[in-house]
Amino acid sequence: MAMVGKHAVLLVAGALLSASLAGCAGYRPAPKVFHEATIQPYRLDSGDRLRVTVFEQPSLTNTYTVDQAGYIAFPLVGQVAARGATLTQLEGVLAQKLKQGYLRDPDVTIEIDRYRSIFVMGEVGQPGQYAYVPGMTILNAIAVSGGFTGRSNQRDVDVTRKINGQIITGRVPITDPILAGDTIYVRERLF
Structure with missing residues (x-):
């Protein structure tokens, strides 16, 4: 009978110890x-404000904020997906969209205005x-x-x-x- 009691105490102590360790290991x-x-x-996301420069196109050069959906609203081409893109990738996407009937050879550069x-x-x-x-x-x-x-x-x-x-x-x-x-x-x- 005493042996069963010791095992029960050890099991309860073991359960308590593992529960307390689980609390510490909850991360x-x-x-x-x-x-x-x-x-x-750097990967862009909502809240980033970008300074977009289109060479010799002052009407397109401005700051644009990545909205909650992950897009920037850019003149002529509309909504452009920015979330997850690098600055270089977004420059390429914007240049490609501007080439489609708007500018012959657009030179687009983007830098972070505010993170x-x-x-x-x-x-x-x-x-x-x-x-x-x-x-x-x-x-x-x-x-x-x-x-x-x-x-x-x-x-x-x-x-x-x-x-x-x-x-x-x-x-x-x-x-x-x-x-x-x-x-x-x-x-x-x-x-």
Whole structure:
């Protein structure tokens, strides 16, 4: 009888231990594609504002914002898909569309006028939406958002990022780079 009681206690203790570990392991470390995204060419998405220059065409040269559906409304050619494209790819698409009955040999260049925002949440001084600056790290974003609170886990954070149309969350060190559109969540420390 005592042996059965010990087994029951061990089973309950084991169940409690695995449940508590499951709570700690309720996240996924950032997958390889998560880190690779920071060294890939920039991909456009909703909220990016672009400076489009069409050589010798001042009426077409202007700033255009990628809308919520992922398009820019461009004169003469209408809606042009921008979401997921690199700047070079979008330049080619615009030039091709302008060639179709509008301009003989259009020379289109695009640069980012303003990147889409980042979001910093959790245990920071002022959670909210902030401007993204190329080369920004998680620590820079936390500094802009008022720094850590007294309860912050200051070792690593959860970052949510859109990669190839999928939304992925991974836990990364605060020294990691971020991308425009990322959401950073600073957790409360457990001790």
